[in-house]
Amino acid sequence: MEVAVGSTNPVKERAVERALAGRAASVQALAVESGVAEQPRGRAETIAGADNRARRALATVEADLGVGIEGGVATVEAVDGHFLIMWASVTDGERLERGGGPSIRLPESIADRIRAGEELGPVLDDVLDTSGVATEQGAAGVLTDRIVDRESSLVHAVAGALGPFLTEQY
Numbered sequence: 038m039e040v041a042v043g044s045t046n047p048v049k050e051r052a053v054e055r056a057l058a059g060r061a062a063s064v065q066a067l068a069v070e071s072g073v074a075e076q077p078r079g080r081a082e083t084i085a086g087a088d089n090r091a092r093r094a095l096a097t098v099e100a101d102l103g104v105g106i107e108g109g110v111a112t113v114e115a116v117d118g119h120f121l122i123m124w125a126s127v128t129d130g131e132r133l134e135r136g137g138g139p140s141i142r143l144p145e146s147i148a149d150r151i152r153a154g155e156e157l158g159p160v161l162d163d164v165l166d167t168s169g170v171a172t173e174q175g176a177a178g179v180l181t182d183r184i185v186d187r188e189s190s191l192v193h194a195v196a197g198a199l200g201p202f203l204t205e206q207y
Contacts, residue, residue, distance in 0.1 A: 038062045041100040043069040043090030048172055049106045052191035056199055065100065069093035071107060076156040080122060083109030087126040088133060095128055102202060103128050106191055108176075110151050113140060119148035121157065121176045125194035127202060136197020138190045141180050 040062055042053050050066040057064065070093065071077075071086035090105025105126045110119050123138030143151065150160045161170045161179055170179060175187020201207040 038102065039098075039100040040064045040102045040104060041094035041098050042066045043071075043094035043103065043105040046172060048175065048188045049191060052106065052188050052195055053104050055188070055192045056195040060203075065098060067094050067097050069097060071105075073107070076151070077107055077109035079109065079111045080124070083107045083111065083122055084124045084126070084135060087124045087135065088128075091126040091128045091133065095130055101129065102199075103130075104195060104198070106195065108157075108187075108191075110143065110148075110157060111140075116142075118142045118145070119151055121180065123177075123190055123194045125191065125198040127195070127198040129202065132201075134198045134201040136194045136200070138194035139177065139185065141177055143176075143180070 040053060042050055042064060045066045045068045050064060054064050069090055072089040073082050073086035077083040077086050086107035087105040091103040095103025108123050111122050113120055120140040120142050122140050125136050127134050147160055151157060157176055158170055161176055162168050174183060177190040178186035
């Protein structure tokens with residue numbers, strides 16, 4: 038199975054590889070536009086970014102499946118605060134399936150900066166006095182003391198979106 042991933046971020050590529058572990062699959066990472074803001078806000082925009090990446094990846098090369106992964110920030114109905122959210126989309130060109138990763142509440146000091154228009158990755162880099170959080174442990178790793186990291190969080194989102202293509206339960 039040939040799988041095109043709509044991102045050259047190594048964390049996203051590895052998440053797809055891990056989700057497909059044990060299967061005869063070749064994963065190719067491609068630079069495609071998400072079609073949404075650099076910092077997606079809300080579930081709808083985050084899912085739209087994942088959808089766009091999946092479709093554009095599949096349209097760029099010959100592959101069986103296109104995968105798009107997008108992280109965003111959102112409020113959650115009936116729960117206080119802003120949350121880190123992760124969504125994945127998978128398409129075979131005919132149908133589009135989606136899966137979500139964990140939702141992790143942002144500390145209020147970080148959420149305030151996000152509400153003011155900043156992006157999560159650079160805010161965390163500033164708070165931690167580092168660079169590249171988004172391509173390493175990610176916000177998930179920072180906010181859970183590495184119990185989960187960005188890659189493992191994304192594996193679950195990708196697995197949820199891949200499931201309908203891999204099992205006959207759907």
